[in-house]
Amino acid sequence: xxxxxxxxxxxxxxxxxxxxxxxxxxxxxxxxxxxxxxxxxxxxxxxxxxxxxxxxxxxxxxxxxxxxxxxxxxxxxxxxxxxxxxxxxxxxxxxxxxxxxxxxxxxxxxxxxxxxxxxxxxxxxxxxxxxxxxxxxxxxxxxxxxxxxxxxxxxxxxxxxxxxxxxxxxxxxxxxxxxxxxxxxxxxxxxxxxxxxxxxxxxxxxxxxxxxxxxxxxxxxxxxxxxxxxxxxxxxxxxxxxxxxxxxxxxxxxxxxxxxxxxxxxxxxxxxxxxxxxxxxxxxxxxxxxxxxxxxxxx
Amino acid sequence: xxxxxxxxxxxxxxxxxxxxxxxxxxxxxxxxxxxxxxxxxxxxxxxxxxxxxxxxxxxxxxxxxxxxxxxxxxxxxxxxxxxxxxxxxxxxxxxxxxxxxxxxxxxxxxxxxxxxxxxxxxxxxxxxxxxxxxxxxxxxxxxxxxxxxxxxxxxxxxxxxxxxxxxxxxxxxxxxxxxxxxxxxxxxxxxxxxxxxxxxxxxxxxxxxxxxxxxxxxxxxxxxxxxxxxxxxxxxxxxxxxxxxxxxxxxxxxxxxxxxxxxxxxxxxxxxxxxxxxxxxxxxxxxxxxxxxxxxxxx
Numbered sequence: 322x323x324x325x326x327x328x329x330x331x332x333x334x335x336x337x338x339x340x341x342x343x344x345x346x347x348x349x350x351x352x353x354x355x356x357x358x359x360x361x362x363x364x365x366x367x368x369x370x371x372x373x374x375x376x377x378x379x380x381x382x383x384x385x386x387x388x389x390x391x392x393x394x395x396x397x398x399x400x401x402x403x404x405x406x407x408x409x410x411x412x413x414x415x416x417x418x419x420x421x422x423x424x425x426x427x428x429x430x431x432x433x434x435x436x437x438x439x440x441x442x443x444x445x446x447x448x449x450x451x452x453x454x455x456x457x458x459x460x461x462x463x464x465x466x467x468x469x470x471x472x473x474x475x476x477x478x479x480x481x482x483x484x485x486x487x488x489x490x491x492x493x494x495x496x497x498x499x500x501x502x503x504x505x506x507x508x509x510x511x512x513x514x515x516x517x518x519x520x521x522x523x524x525x526x527x528x529x530x531x532x533x534x535x536x537x538x539x540x541x542x543x544x545x546x547x548x549x550x551x552x553x554x555x556x557x558x559x560x561x562x563x564x565x566x567x568x569x570x571x572x573x574x575x576x577x578x579x580x581x582x583x584x585x586x587x588x589x590x591x592x593x594x595x596x597x598x599x600x601x602x603x604x605x606x607x608x609x610x611x612x613x614x615x616x617x618x619x620x
Numbered sequence: 621x622x623x624x625x626x627x628x629x630x631x632x633x634x635x636x637x638x639x640x641x642x643x644x645x646x647x648x649x650x651x652x653x654x655x656x657x658x659x660x661x662x663x664x665x666x667x668x669x670x671x672x673x674x675x676x677x678x679x680x681x682x683x684x685x686x687x688x689x690x691x692x693x694x695x696x697x698x699x700x701x702x703x704x705x706x707x708x709x710x711x712x713x714x715x716x717x718x719x720x721x722x723x724x725x726x727x728x729x730x731x732x733x734x735x736x737x738x739x740x741x742x743x744x745x746x747x748x749x750x751x752x753x754x755x756x757x758x759x760x761x762x763x764x765x766x767x768x769x770x771x772x773x774x775x776x777x778x779x780x781x782x783x784x785x786x787x788x789x790x791x792x793x794x795x796x797x798x799x800x801x802x803x804x805x806x807x808x809x810x811x812x813x814x815x816x817x818x819x820x821x822x823x824x825x826x827x828x829x830x831x832x833x834x835x836x837x838x839x840x841x842x843x844x845x846x847x848x849x850x851x852x853x854x855x856x857x858x859x860x861x862x863x864x865x866x867x868x869x870x871x872x873x874x875x876x877x878x879x880x881x882x883x884x885x886x887x888x889x890x891x892x893x894x895x896x897x898x899x900x901x902x903x904x905x906x907x908x909x910x911x912x913x914x915x916x917x918x919x
Contacts (some may be wrong), residue, residue: 332696337747344731344734347793352757416662422655431859433667443870443876447876452669459669526747560804579770589767589768595764603759
């Protein structure tokens, strides 16, 4: 009997490995392996055709001391992330609060707000390039009609990042939807209890809704950081980093080095630094979360 | 009691209460009005870019730039669409995109559901460790593996083929594994037992019990995957070099960054590229939203 069980167990274990095999191979070949390889590649000079040349830390030295575009792109990406992520987070949350009220046409409203977030990024970039067009773009025309002399959004180094922020806000519906789901997941008896204790709407918001939503806000924040530091498609299509490198997002700099100048080693160094930056920022957010994220059952 | 003893006091109190409830009602009404005003204004703002895209796409070139802007073109140039879509071999691009999307989606459905089964139902050593490692890669930013993967695929001679865009999907996507696993966990284990008594083996339970019962989550995965491959940009950009191998996304980018192309044609191509995704969303809305909600709320 015991022997039978053992073989049965073994059979199950074998099947376990077998069924997980594609996932395990995928993990090793396409994620774990490349991650390690990228560290090695970052210490080489390599165009991908001739054999790689080991150059030690010289790529990192170049990044630190000689590559002006590195610091510039890092700054641009950081500024964008620090403005755009909180703005989208707050807007998405407020929008979800409003759309969670009992209103007429609720489903239609939610759909309208959500739709922009599923428009493919290439199309988003094409559309907004036309909307932002100097003088003849819809935005400048609209602003002119209310008497505002609009800037040359995509042609002025000072206005190109704000333009990206505005465009990013158009896609706030994605965050709204997740927040909406979170709001609907809050047990109603918490609100009932608060009302019985005499809490008004504002107090219920700050003492029930927001604490209950903090885990989701944390999730959105971390996802926002990971995505926000990797902006590529819209910048590549809309401005190609211009004008005068004012929208040279980090990923654009990385892409150019790796796939336009064929500097795979240098590109890998840039990728690792961005990766570390993302890890550090996320870690800081997680660290801080013990102070502001409320988990039910961990009182 | 108060009424009987001090009738004179009661009436001011009643009057006061009356005013308060009236005020309350008024405040409520006012709140509603403000709520609707904000939501309507926002809905108009997020919808205008769509209308502008469609409107511009149907305009003769002479009506593109006008003050005040022309919303309904006269005449409506439907032929802008065939004109834009034949300026480049877009039919070919769309076929290419579908080959990739279908190939990759089939692969990820098979491999991810297999992995999910191994993690949800089978007992084997290191299962939880492997699952944890797999989950970590969900957070792994794509840029870190981009260059080593490119090196790998170029060594295999796969550059300028669809293989780098399809093959990895056959080795499971950690996020989809997670999504399907959570669904499998919710299916009662008694079903497995019953099937086992009826003579089903490990594979039989996966194929005849788990998969047919998991159609909702498989639909979600399929939708996400197709959407992802329709929108995918940086992968096709890196791997596909010949124009006739382009996907629709990079074909569109090629088209809209060509300064010779009028905005009406750009918008026609962009709209044509966006419409399938919006249709896909409406057709699969239920599964789509379930997936997003699940990602945010339980992820």
